[in-house]
Amino acid sequence: MMFNYLPEDLVVEILSRVPAVSLARLRSTSKKWNALIKDGRLAKKHSANAPRHSMALVLIDHMVYSVRSNLPEIHNNVAPFVSVTCHLSLKERLSKHFSTEVDIRDVFHCDGLLLCTTKDYRLVVWNPCSGETRWIQPRDSYKKDDCYALERFGSESLPEDDSHLALSVTRQGKQLCMLSTHSSYVTETNVNLWIATKSENTGAMSWRKFPILHGVGLRYRYHFREGVSFFAYQVKEKIVVVSCHRPNRYSKDIIHIVGHGKFIELDHHGAKPTHEWSPTPVLLVYVPSLVQIQHGI
Structure with a gap:
């Protein structure tokens, strides 16, 4: 209620320091909120201050x-947990009073925005924090095997060793990392994480x-193969990988923590694929932001 008596510019200044x-x-x-x-105005200040x-x-x-x-706590011998919680609802407004x-x-994620391909083969850019969306009409017909990405591209060399599985970032979102495997024998596999560092000079x-x-x-091998998604968490020299894949004949759990030579399957007490042939779950790191979606380009 106090905000009702403050000048709007001051309210914007205060809220620009609140996490998205x-x-x-x-x-x-x-x-009004x-x-x-x-x-x-808030989006611009929030990007600089929050x-x-x-x-x-x-x-x-x-x-x-x-x-x-x-x-952050599992290095202190705390039992790890992962819980799938809030459902982020993407809705399309069909009329003034009705949405679905x-x-x-x-x-896919980039700078606070999500690029989503839909089940009925359409494209939309979405900011879950503000609820803003922009539907995109592809130049050609969108097909099931098409692949899209959001806003920035760069060329980086990858390690030549091992079999490359997937690229991601650290949980802090600051470093590029790659998951790979190397099979030394028919029945044995080594799983490695590569973390990239860029020279400031x-x-x-x-x-x-x-x-x-x-x-x-x-x-x-059924957990670490093509289609796996993951992110890494690094505390000093200690590394933990959280990976995600569809259920298979060895396990119905889809989220796993790997670190210190241990593979932990997590019953995360949240949403799960309805059956083994559901689409492969996708795990990604997202940085919430009030960034606005550009229109008219």
Whole structure:
């Protein structure tokens, strides 16, 4: 109620220092709050002033959920947990008084925005914090095997060792990392994580390898194969990988923590694929932001 008696410029200045996730909860409070959060003045100041905290999202059965975990604590012998919590609803407005939920086929992240391909083969850019969307008409017909990406491209060299599985970032969202496997025998596989560091002086990229699992059997190949998604959490020299894959004949759990030579399957008590042949779940790191979606380009 105090904000009702403050000048709007002062309110914008105060809210520009509040994390984006906290502001997103205010959207449903009133139309006034919702309009203020979508205001371009707040978005610009928020980008400059607010702390940026990354979070994990997972796409399961065409819906996006937030993921909570205790990764910073597991190095202190605390039992790890992962919980799939809040459902982030992407809705399409069909009329002034009616909207419907959109089924999402795939999702990509860049600078606070999500690019989603839909189950009915359409494209939409979405900011879950502000609720803003922009539907995109592809130049050609969108097909099932098409692949899309959002806003920035760069060319980087990858390590030549091992079989490359997937690229991602650290949980802090600051470093590029790669998951790879190397099979020394028919029945044994080594799983490695590579983390990239870019020189501030030359801009050259160098990679450092961290062994995650060594000499594991056939069972783990079903968890670490094409289609796996993951992110890494690094505390000093200690590395933990959170990976996600569809259920298989060895396990119905889809989220796993790997570190210190251990593979932990997590019953995360949240949303799960309805069956083994559901679309492959997608795990990604997302940095909430009030960035506005550009229109008219």
